[in-house]
Amino acid sequence: MHNNLVIVESPAKAKTIEKFLGEGYTVTSSMGHVRDLEKKDFGIDIEKNYLPKYVVTPDKKKIVSELKKMAKDAQVVWLASDEDREGEAIAWHLMEVLKLKPEHTKRIVFHEITKDAITNAIQNPRSIDQHLVNAQQARRVLDRIVGFEVSPVLWKKVKPSLSAGRVQSVAVRLIVEREREIRDFTSESAFRVIATFLVPDDKGNVTELKAELSKRFETRDEAAAFLEKCKTAEFSVSDVAKKPGKRSPAQPFTTSTLQQEASRKLGFSVSQTMSVAQRLYESGKITYMRTDSVNLSSLAINTSKKKIEELHGENYVKIRKFKTKSKGAQEAHEAIRPTYMDQETVDGTSQEQRLYELIWKRTIASQMADAIMERTTVTIDVSTASEKFIASGEVIVFDGFLRVYIESTDDEGQSNGNGQSIIPPLHAKDVLSMEKTIATERFSQRPARYTEASLVKRLEELGIGRPSTYAPTITTVQNRNYVVKEDRPGVEREYQVLELKGGKIKEQTKTEITGAEKSKLFPTDIGMVVTDFLVDNFSEIMDYNFTADVEKEFDDIADGKLVWNEMIDKFYKPFHEKVDDALENAERSKGERVLGVDPKTGKQVSVKIGRFGPLAQLGEASEEGGEKPQFSSLRSGQHIETITLEEALELFKLPRELGDFEGKKVSVSIGRFGPYVRHDNKFVSLGKEDDPYSVGLERAVELIEIKREKDKNAVVKVFSEDAELQILNGRWGPYIKYKKKNFKIPKSTKAEELSFEDCMKIVSAAPATKSTRSRKK
DNA sequence: CAGTGAGCGAGCTTCCGCTTGACTT
Numbered sequence: 001m002h003n004n005l006v007i008v009e010s011p012a013k014a015k016t017i018e019k020f021l022g023e024g025y026t027v028t029s030s031m032g033h034v035r036d037l038e039k040k041d042f043g044i045d046i047e048k049n050y051l052p053k054y055v056v057t058p059d060k061k062k063i064v065s066e067l068k069k070m071a072k073d074a075q076v077v078w079l080a081s082d083e084d085r086e087g088e089a090i091a092w093h094l095m096e097v098l099k100l101k102p103e104h105t106k107r108i109v110f111h112e113i114t115k116d117a118i119t120n121a122i123q124n125p126r127s128i129d130q131h132l133v134n135a136q137q138a139r140r141v142l143d144r145i146v147g148f149e150v151s152p153v154l155w156k157k158v159k160p161s162l163s164a165g166r167v168q169s170v171a172v173r174l175i176v177e178r179e180r181e182i183r184d185f186t187s188e189s190a191f192r193v194i195a196t197f198l199v200p201d202d203k204g205n206v207t208e209l210k211a212e213l214s215k216r217f218e219t220r221d222e223a224a225a226f227l228e229k230c231k232t233a234e235f236s237v238s239d240v241a242k243k244p245g246k247r248s249p250a251q252p253f254t255t256s257t258l259q260q261e262a263s264r265k266l267g268f269s270v271s272q273t274m275s276v277a278q279r280l281y282e283s284g285k286i287t288y289m290r291t292d293s294v295n296l297s298s299l300a301i302n303t304s305k306k307k308i309e310e311l312h313g314e315n316y317v318k319i320r321k322f323k324t325k326s327k328g329a330q331e332a333h334e335a336i337r338p339t340y341m342d343q344e345t346v347d348g349t350s351q352e353q354r355l356y357e358l359i360w361k362r363t364i365a366s367q368m369a370d371a372i373m374e375r376t377t378v379t380i381d382v383s384t385a386s387e388k389f390i391a392s393g394e395v396i397v398f399d400g401f402l403r404v405y406i407e408s409t410d411d412e413g414q415s416n417g418n419g420q421s422i423i424p425p426l427h428a429k430d431v432l433s434m435e436k437t438i439a440t441e442r443f444s445q446r447p448a449r450y451t452e453a454s455l456v457k458r459l460e461e462l463g464i465g466r467p468s469t470y471a472p473t474i475t476t477v478q479n480r481n482y483v484v485k486e487d488r489p490g491v492e493r494e495y496q497v498l499e500l501k502g503g504k505i506k507e508q509t510k511t512e513i514t515g516a517e518k519s520k521l522f523p524t525d526i527g528m529v530v531t532d533f534l535v536d537n538f539s540e541i542m543d544y545n546f547t548a549d550v551e552k553e554f555d556d557i558a559d560g561k562l563v564w565n566e567m568i569d570k571f572y573k574p575f576h577e578k579v580d581d582a583l584e585n586a587e588r589s590k591g592e593r594v595l596g597v598d599p600k601t602g603k604q605v606s607v608k609i610g611r612f613g614p615l616a617q618l619g620e621a622s623e624e625g626g627e628k629p630q631f632s633s634l635r636s637g638q639h640i641e642t643i644t645l646e647e648a649l650e651l652f653k654l655p656r657e658l659g660d661f662e663g664k665k666v667s668v669s670i671g672r673f674g675p676y677v678r679h680d681n682k683f684v685s686l687g688k689e690d691d692p693y694s695v696g697l698e699r700a701v702e703l704i705e706i707k708r709e710k711d712k713n714a715v716v717k718v719f720s721e722d723a724e725l726q727i728l729n730g731r732w733g734p735y736i737k738y739k740k741k742n743f744k745i746p747k748s749t750k751a752e753e754l755s756f757e758d759c760m761k762i763v764s765a766a767p768a769t770k771s772t773r774s775r776k777k
Numbered sequence: 778c779a780g781t782g783a784g785c786g787a788g789c790t791t792c793c794g795c796t797t798g799a800c801t802t
Binding site for chain 1: 778779780781794797
């Protein structure tokens, strides 16, 4: 056979497959979808039964024209996109756009990229599954309807440029609700009691045994009373129980679990993980990184087995087949695994090496034997009290997969003082000598804030989003300023400790830091207001089960049991009514909260979302001609839901007028970049040691003069030809400033020696500045 | 870069999923 054109989705895949197919086959890639709904417009003709208006995606025009050329020269075009809803649609769009004739076109699928799998696929072609394509069209149209009908409601009722969507709005809701749970959480404390016993062995060596009391005391007095009883008590073993246990390895990596583990073990952000994985994939070191499958090919299993035998011996091997449990999984690919299991490490950046190592270990461990444990529990009676102490320990009898890999957890849990690995040999009725008993006040823990990775985990559990969209979704909600990823310092908290030792009870108050956060997701004020608005007006799409429910219908469409535009119609009619209703009747939502009354002026103090973000307002807008209210932006760290009246009143103490300097006013305030002094339309930042609420004129003038001195030194060169051209000294060395724009000076040239012409050359040679749109962050 | 928050109106914003570079810092 000659002139066969095989089209897959990714170029890296194309390269590999071309090697397997050999002569007569050209393999190329479409780079994903090539067509999409028109973007300028709604893109769907509601009147014509939801007819989608497809156009070639602008950045795919070149690819499409190349594909057209290649298809023309081919006798047979093999559409080899992924075997899922999106892949089927890609094949169908290609057929439409390239105007392929059915008799010259074949649809093939394979689940692993091996020679066998591909030749097998070539021998078993099929035609395009239109039901599956329709399921994708329904998915696409539904997302467009939700996104493009709800977003404009937000523009009108909350703030321009906002966005809403089936996935992002629910992701934000999760974070908003978690934040409120945390806000409403009241922590309770209880006294946890741990005793240390001394256990001598035959040779007279003494080991410590720690045991926790089965009961926690609610108050200090109860704990103290118990310790009092312990003073005279005899401690005896009442029971020693041994129980076998086992642990099994985790499943091979999917996109979501890889993102979680890379976050926990390597501290990678979700998008960082994906870009490192992409590089490993492109250099042929791992399989495809956007997958929801936990399946391993037989080749991977066999080579893993060989490797385990070689490294650890035959008894460490246990072949396992894993089944995907997650909702809505489509399993077009394998799990994420090393391409060659015999390669334990790879070359590359340290990030690439560490991620690869993680993938290798996880894959190998998944084919290894269970770890066998023995758990020992010792119960110790207290002669003077009914409570019992429990000591438990775990011994690994056979390490199995633990030799290679242990999955981390999200628990931030307090380190627990008991639970030790080895329990000294003990028997019932043994009497123990107690060295000390400590009662420590412990606090119940509030729910944990989401990290990027734990949010992905939650979304996957809910069946919301796909492997290819987890990272972009996390980025979107942050870009839209619904959510911020931040560190927050903890606060000090006091706790009581009572210690019984040598017959005496010692009482102490200690402090600990609690609630510190690192790289956690917090909702912004606008995120909260938008979420509330959407929940109030569009409860259906904000429901955590909405996606799962429509997925069931997409499945029915794929099975031919449901007609796609009928499904859409059933959704659209009532939904669109809600949109109209909200546009007409919903109140403008600014998240306004009245904090109270200013005791000085008697005016009302409130907070709300303004045009430029959250603000505090002093006084109410009156009907006509009245006094205008005063406004002040909230500072970073202040939030509409949590700010107090006192904090809000502080805001109105700025700007402060300090007096005159050189005949011009000097004032101090706090801006986007912190506290500053303003004089003659120039700004000078306050130092760390200066307090904007108390700083005086003298200090302000000093700062102004320091700044002037600095600015003098900043100018390297000025030109008589054009006053707007300057060479200045900046943070990163000299640069050219021309008409308020900055230009880089090439490293090879000395700034002082540049002539006017040289500078203008650099200015005109600089690339035109990007439009504000593409620069949006 | 450092301050904005009246009201009008034009013109714009916006979704999810499939892919890779082309960008800047």
